[in-house]
Amino acid sequence: MFTDRLYRSAQPIWESYLHHPFVKGIGDGSLELDKFKFFMRQDYLYLIDYCRVFALGAVKAKRLDTMTMFSELLHSTLSEEMNLHRNYAEKIGISREELENTEPSATLLAYTSYMLSKANQGSEAEVTACVLACTWSYHVIGTELNKLERNEGHEFYGDWIDMYASDEFAELAASLKELMNDLADDLPEREKAHLEDIFVHTSKLEYMFWEMAYNKTMWVDKDSFLNH
């Protein structure tokens, strides 16, 4: 299957997610709150543009069932997944305005501009390739972290883990994988290689997003004048 090929080409990158200190810190509850706050604010901005990519998928869909799928993904991101962020924001004292008006980091801009440009230029197959690594890798991470025992002081990140390990989220990832396989089936190798490129690039951007959050990097690095 085409998604097996995609997985193989990004496998070392995907394995590194589970070793990343940000992801491990959510898993064992040791992640510092300020890093999580930074992440949730950037991730909220990320999800707004991610929704626009789903909307482009609905515009470009050739079949009604594909259009329905993109509109369901759009709706569940806007309501379910972004509700997770709104609930955490309330708990940790971030207002709705702050959440929506966060200053974007360089990594966030790189990621969302890349996805939006590929999705704008491409067909429904490119749109699907743009969002596949996001949904699929969060489900893999959620599922792995859900296997760990949740000890005391650790329950704070439980809602985050529950969201991405949930059956509903698993279904979203599975439907995107199925769609990717259907769409790639009849494509010539040159176009498949382009989809693979998008998948590998977005997988790298996922890693960079964990790095950005862990170091709370806005533009270059922690000590740069750009952060003052």
Ligand SMILES: Cc1ncc(CO)c(N)n1
């Ligand atoms: C950066 C990023 N990738 C993927 C997801 C999963 O939707 C998310 N919330 N944020």
